[in-house]
């Protein structure tokens with residue numbers, strides 16, 4: 001289960017309503033949020049997913065912050081200021097991924113790292129980025145006395161692509177793992193998409209079976225669930241394997257950097273619950289910009305291009321972001337001022353799935369699939385509201 005907070009949704013430069021690109025992804029473990037998931041699995045229920053997500057939203061508030069590590073994808077200038085309006089802490093930041101070297105995606109990085117240092121962070125940090133970002137940070141270290149009291153595990157995207165097929169696994173703990181995969185995109189500089197797959201394994205205890213066999217609830221149940229074979233007071237041997245099933249919950253999202261060819265993501269989105277992609281302009285404006293200056297193609301996507309791709313590939317959930325500053329944040333199809341309705345209608349002209357246009361501080365919950373539950377038809381994504389109102 002992944003909770004998204006958009007920290008910046010503007011292309012190129014900030015506006016009063018939108019900062020430049022950054023996205024926080026919190027990794028929640030539904031199994032640490034009470035026992036309802038366990039009961040769901042035992043009964044193989046197919047309950048309404050909104051109800052299901054709401055349950056976890058309420059429960060996740062009590063989940064220990066340390067068990068909610070988060071990733072940051074891109075770090076435009078001012079990202080650390082945006083973070084101050086949320087509950088996210090730099091101490092729980094586990095991984096930073098940078099899609100490409102354009103300033104609206106990385107100029108916030110040195111400041112954010114310096115603030116993490118000043119706030120006393122000591123835990124190592126994984127940074128997945130183009131090689132040039134390493135050079136940038138070295139220059140900051142050399143010229144501005146930037147000193148980081150924590151280790152940076154720098155993973156160079158170019159090396160990962162050539163040596164590891166662009167795939168990395170990060171273990172957050174024994175049961176909780178993140179697989180990150182990288183897809184090269186098409187843009188004026190090398191740009192990339194990050195596929196983030198969260199896998200959480202959990203042992204489900206078959207309490208119905210235990211009850212039907214007359215074995216009362218006791219500490220033995222817990223030991224069985226932990227994989228231990230036990231002996232009851234009346235000498236009965238119970239094998240863990242007879243009462244416990246392993247369930248894995250899998251949630252996958254794909255977050256693309258700047259890109260003018262969405263179909264490069266065909267493989268990446270195949271089993272994804274959600275795609276987050278830039279839609280800098282409407283298709284009409286994109287064509288005008290390309291025609292006006294044929295020698296300088298900004299190499300961005302229109303909302304319609306992304307919508308077409310998502311429709312053709314059968315993608316159920318799509319969030320668009322990275323909007324040109326020419327579009328005001330309100331949504332009014334009757335207004336003469338370019339606004340979000342233009343982008344929305346452009347996408348809707350090609351796409352019939354679930355569509356959201358991101359705003360700064362907008363939060364979404366993405367719920368994946370658990371392999372023991374038959375809930376294929378449920379909605380995977382729910383809009384939660386603004387992080388600024390998240391008390």
Ligand SMILES: [Zn+2]
Pocket residue numbers: 011012021102104105258322
């Ligand atoms: Zn950009």
Ligand SMILES: [Zn+2]
Pocket residue numbers: 100102187258
């Ligand atoms: Zn760019």
